[in-house]
């Protein structure tokens with residue numbers, strides 16, 4: 001049975017809070033998606049900063065509204081900087097979010113992702129193959145893409161949420177967001193969202209922004225998923241392929257309102 005859909009009015013409240021607070025999001029993310037991620041955060045109304053030098057990362061994680069850790073192009077040096085930033089974030093009660101890009105098949109990043117699971121992430125956002133792998137289940141995955149279905153990964157996500165204390169979001173054709181007990185389902189978007197790089201990575205940054213807000217963290221993370229789904233489907237109606245999708249998507253995030261979320 002499908003979990004309930006997040007009501008549009010809840011997502012609208014979170015969008016209002018997000019634009020009012022405009023949280024500063026400290027992004028430690030991969031090389032492929034830096035500019036797109038910053039633009040997505042700006043378009044929706046948050047404030048990005050990509051700070052990666054270890055000394056500065058610790059300093060900044062303490063003052064940011066939230067920290068994003070995305071392991072898409074992890075290196076030994078970056079993993080050290082990320083660990084320092086996560087510890088600084090935890091000392092300052094800054095929520096931090098994990099995007100476990102391509103975890104499972106590759107040893108170094110998998111070890112890193114499993115290690116940081118014990119450091120109290122506020123949320124984890126990944127595709128189905130990534131969430132299955134992180135929960136220690138058999139998973140597919142082809143590079144950074146999923147070969148598994150999001151709904152079939154929900155039990156693994158629930159266990160992962162219970163083990164880590166994080167809100168876990170699995171994305172795909174439908175998204176599922178769980179705290180281990182209660183689950184929201186988010187529908188919408190379209191296949192074109194997978195034909196440009198970084199929609200998932202940028203969503204994880206929006207999840208981080210929403211973790212900086214007050215209120216139910218489960219609702220806040222599901223709202224972040226809904227923002228991307230709605231903006232994605234609106235952009236698809238006016239675009240002709242991946243090239244025109246990207247600017248239309250940024251415009252749709254900027255124009256997103258309660259009516260569109262209803």
Ligand SMILES: Nc1ncnc2c1ncn2[C@@H]1O[C@H](COP(=O)(O)OP(=O)(O)OP(=O)(O)O)[C@@H](O)[C@H]1O
Pocket residue numbers: 101126127128144145146171172173174175188189190191193194196197198199200201202203225228229
């Ligand atoms: N088949 C689909 N139909 C509708 N929406 C989709 C589909 N696949 C993904 N999405 C949406 O695209 C966004 C990215 O999700 P996806 O699961 O592809 O992340 P990802 O694999 O981590 O992406 P990336 O690594 O490129 O950043 C989410 O908002 C998700 O809901």
Ligand SMILES: Cc1ncsc1CCO
Pocket residue numbers: 030032033072073101144197198201
């Ligand atoms: C394509 C790609 N390779 C490493 S990270 C990344 C961005 C999508 O996750």
Ligand SMILES: [Mg+2]
Pocket residue numbers: 101102126127144200201
């Ligand atoms: Mg990804």
